[in-house]
Structure formats: structure tokens, C-alpha cells
Amino acid sequence: MNPRHTKRIFVGLAILALQGCSMHxxxxxxxxxxxxxxxxVPFGNVNNQGYLTFVMVDSLQPTLRxxxxxxxxxRGKDNRRLVDCVHNVTYDLKIWQMNDLFxxxxxxxxxxxxxxETPSHKIEHRLIPLTKYFWTVRARxxxxxxxxxxxxGLSEKPWKSGASPCKLDFIPYPNYYRFTTPF
Amino acid sequence: MxxxxxxxxxxxxxxxxxxxxxxxxxxxxxxxQRAKFGTVGIVYGSYVPExxxxxxxKSLLSGAxxxxxxxxxxxxxxxxxxANSGPLGIILLPFMAAIGAAVGSIEGVEAxxxxxxxxxxxxxxxxxxxxxxxxKTMAWSLFKNCSTLSDYKFGLLDRQGPISPxxxxxxxxxxxxxxxxxxxxxxxxxxxxxxxGNNPSISFFMNVQIRLLSLIDRTxxxxxxxxxxxxxxxxxxxxxxxxxxxxxEFSLCYGTLSEKITDELFLLYPML
Numbered sequence: 001m002n003p004r005h006t007k008r009i010f011v012g013l014a015i016l017a018l019q020g021c022s023m024h025x026x027x028x029x030x031x032x033x034x035x036x037x038x039x040x041v042p043f044g045n046v047n048n049q050g051y052l053t054f055v056m057v058d059s060l061q062p063t064l065r066x067x068x069x070x071x072x073x074x075r076g077k078d079n080r081r082l083v084d085c086v087h088n089v090t091y092d093l094k095i096w097q098m099n100d101l102f103x104x105x106x107x108x109x110x111x112x113x114x115x116x117e118t119p120s121h122k123i124e125h126r127l128i129p130l131t132k133y134f135w136t137v138r139a140r141x142x143x144x145x146x147x148x149x150x151x152x153g154l155s156e157k158p159w160k161s162g163a164s165p166c167k168l169d170f171i172p173y174p175n176y177y178r179f180t181t182p183f
Numbered sequence: 184m185x186x187x188x189x190x191x192x193x194x195x196x197x198x199x200x201x202x203x204x205x206x207x208x209x210x211x212x213x214x215x216q217r218a219k220f221g222t223v224g225i226v227y228g229s230y231v232p233e234x235x236x237x238x239x240x241k242s243l244l245s246g247a248x249x250x251x252x253x254x255x256x257x258x259x260x261x262x263x264x265x266a267n268s269g270p271l272g273i274i275l276l277p278f279m280a281a282i283g284a285a286v287g288s289i290e291g292v293e294a295x296x297x298x299x300x301x302x303x304x305x306x307x308x309x310x311x312x313x314x315x316x317x318x319k320t321m322a323w324s325l326f327k328n329c330s331t332l333s334d335y336k337f338g339l340l341d342r343q344g345p346i347s348p349x350x351x352x353x354x355x356x357x358x359x360x361x362x363x364x365x366x367x368x369x370x371x372x373x374x375x376x377x378x379x380g381n382n383p384s385i386s387f388f389m390n391v392q393i394r395l396l397s398l399i400d401r402t403x404x405x406x407x408x409x410x411x412x413x414x415x416x417x418x419x420x421x422x423x424x425x426x427x428x429x430x431x432e433f434s435l436c437y438g439t440l441s442e443k444i445t446d447e448l449f450l451l452y453p454m455l
Contacts, residue, residue: 107414146334148452169409169443
């Protein structure tokens with residue numbers, strides 16, 4: 001092999017290794033489509049423990065998107081009834097602003113909407129530039145004349161071994177969907 | 184330096200939320216069980232929940248020295264003499280003493296808090312809890328949240344719940360009053376948890392136990408202890424304006440727990 005090629009491949013691999021690897025983790029509830037959910041494991045992390053990245057959105061009034069309900073995997077044999085009988089599907093959305101300035105970790109609910117008719121929503125007011133946000137979404141629907149909801153969406157990673165975070169009665173902060181705003 | 188400290192805080196937070204507060208949920212009621220709920224009576228505990236406000240403050244004081252003890256005594260005197268301190272201010276008084284001394288870097292003699300003074304503080308905190316009506320406020324918040332659901336009928340029933348943490352009433356008598364299901368809510372424990380040292384970052388927490396009993400089937404349909412934990416904040420945040428922010432956190436806590444409980448019992452669809 002050409003030594004130049006070998007060198008380029010080596011340099012490319014080194015850069016990749018230093019950046020660590022990113023993946024789309026499994027979720028509980030509805031999966032976010034925009035901004036995407038990215039889990040990063042830093043290079044050399046022996047425990048394979050990483051973190052969810054704050055993906056930068058394209059504006060201060062981003063349009064958040066998520067998968068529609070019922071999802072393709074709800075159409076399995078066991079959920080046949082769910083798919084056939086569900087109607088009036090809408091979505092609930094919550095957004096928290098995160099402040100971690102001067103060692104003070106603060107999370108404040110700043111935006112909440114119920115019964116959105118489509119699986120996307122343009123934020124109705126400008127968010128704060130260069131600020132981190134957590135968000136989550138769930139489906140609200142009717143089945144057999146009763147209102148029901150799916151669990152709030154959360155990432156299954158990061159998580160230590162053992163029971164899934166989906167089985168908890170709260171969303172751990174490291175598992176919230178997230179984004180950051182541009183300048 | 185700040186970045187390093189931030190990283191440390193983030194790591195601690197991750198640990199806390201990944202390990203410390205892992206409350207595994209029991210399964211929500213099945214659709215067949217929900218179909219029988221009918222009229223739901225909400226009852227609440229009528230005892231003072233266990234708290235660690237006083238023991239937490241004392242643990243801060245034990246390493247803080249003479250200045251802290253003096254402050255603690257002043258706190259006790261302020262409680263005796265002041266009718267103006269609201270219940271939240273009273274809860275926070277022992278902490279103010281401890282933190283005031285620690286921030287001023289007063290180093291001195293380590294000594295145990297005299298029993299008499301400690302008892303005064305403990306009694307004052309218990310009275311403050313009584314004034315806050317924590318059990319009733321939690322139940323009222325849950326009732327308000329549940330009342331938005333059109334599928335069920337809810338009623339808030341006074342003086343029907345357990346009078347001690349160990350009591351487990353059967354509520355048979357409520358069947359005659361037209362109640363099909365009893366939703367028992369009891370605040371079991373609340374307080375602060377977290378760090379030590381100068382102006383430590385501490386989290387407010389509250390544990391609420393929920394029992395859902397079918398008076399038709401005479402069975403316990405659901406049992407779970409829900410926990411609310413705030414993000415950790417420096418003590419000076421909590422003590423601001425005589426406990427104003429602690430009061431705000433109480434409100435947020437009632438609302439968050441009520442929403443969680445309502446979702447779990449009445450709305451969440453068991454996904455396969």
C-alpha cells in the first residue's frame with residue numbers, strides 16, 4: 001500500500017478515536033427526530049459510559065419533531081388492539097431551561113403545551129441564545145372512550161447495568177432529550 | 184477551576200440521579216382494574232411526616248464549632264420570642280446558624296448541642312410542619328389534578344386517612360358512603376439531603392406513599408412511594424427571604440408529584 005495512503009488512514013482513525021463514538025440510543029416513549037438524540041462515548045472510556053450531547057438547533061424558534069404515534073413497532077401482533085382502536089391522537093410537550101452557571105445547577109420548566117395535533121411543534125417565542133434545554137414529549141390518545149397517555153420520552157442511555165430507566169417514576173436528568181440554542 | 188468544579192458537580196448529579204434516587208415503579212393499574220374505579224375517595228394521612236431538617240442541621244453544626252453553637256442558641260431564642268417567623272423560616276433557623284458560622288470561617292470548640300436547646304428546636308420544627316399542613320396540601324393538590332379527568336368521579340375526604348405512619352385502614356365504612364375506590368396519600372418523609380462544608384449544595388426531597396384500594400374487590404390495586412428531589416442548591420438559596428424559595432419548592436413539589444401520581448394511576452397506557 002502507498003505509504004501516503006497508510007498515513008492518511010492512520011491520521012483519520014486517530015481523529016475518530018480522539019473524538020470518541022456517537023450513536024442513537026434506544027428510547028422509552030416517542031423518539032425525537034429533530035433535534036436528533038446523540039449519545040457520545042469519549043475515547044478510552046473503559047466502562048462504555050458516555051453522555052447525551054446538546055445538539056445545536058437551527059434557530060431560536062426551532063421546530064421540534066418526534067415520531068408519530070402509534071409507532072411502527074406498536075403495530076406488532078401483541079399491540080394489534082392498540083393500533084386498531086386508538087383515535088384522537090395528540091401530543092404533550094415540555095421544555096426546561098438549564099442553567100449551570102457559577103456552580104448553580106438550575107432547571108426550570110419554561111414551555112409546556114398539551115394536545116398538539118401533529119408530531120412537530122414550532123416554539124412560539126424566542127428561546128435564549130446559547131442556552132441549554134431539556135425536553136420531552138408523549139402521546140395523548142383515546143381508546144375505548146378513555147383518555148390515555150404514553151410514558152414521557154427519555155433516552156435509555158446513559159445508564160448503569162440493571163433495570164431500565166423506563167421503569168423509574170421520574171426522568172433522571174442525564175436521560176432527558178436535549179438541545180442547545182445558537183447565538 | 185470553575186470548569187473542573189462544574190464537571191465535579193455534573194458527575195455528582197449523575198451519580199445521584201443514576202443511583203441515589205432510583206425509585207422503581209410498580210406496574211400501573213390494568214385497564215380492567217381502572218374500569219372498576221368508579222367513585223374515588225381521596226384520603227390523607229393526619230400525622231406529622233418524618234423529617235430530617237433538625238438532624239441535618241445538627242450534623243452541620245457538629246463540625247462547625249463555637250460560633251455555630253452560639254448561632255444555634257440565638258436561633259432557639261428567636262423561635263421562642265418571635266411570632267413573626269413563618270413556619271418556613273423556623274424550619275431553616277438551625278441551618279442559618281450553622282451556615283452563618285461556617286461562612287465566617289469561625290473555628291472553635293466542637294461540642295454537642297445541649298439536649299434542652301435541641302429539643303426546643305425540634306419541637307418548633309414540628310409545630311412549623313403542623314402549620315404548613317403538608318398532608319392536606321398534598322392531598323388537595325392531587326385532588327385538583329385528578330378532577331381534570333372526566334372518566335372518574337373524585338371526592339376529597341377529611342379525617343379518614345391513617346393517623347400514624349404504620350396504620351393501614353381498610354376503609355370499609357366508606358363503601359356505605361358510595362365510595363368504590365380509596366386513594367390514600369401520605370407524605371412519609373421530607374427534608375434536605377446532600378453536601379457539607381461552607382454553604383453546601385443541598386436538595387429538598389419529599390417521599391409520598393400512595394395506596395389505591397378497591398372497596399369492591401377488597402384488594403390493594405397499587406402501592407408505591409413516589410419521590411420528589413430538587414436539583415441541589417446552595418443553602419443561601421433556600422434561606423433567602425425567610426425561606427421564600429423553600430416555599431416555592433414546596434409548591435413545585437406538590438404539583439410535580441400530583442401530576443406523576445395522576446398519570447400513573449389513571450392515564451398511563453400499559454405499552455407492550
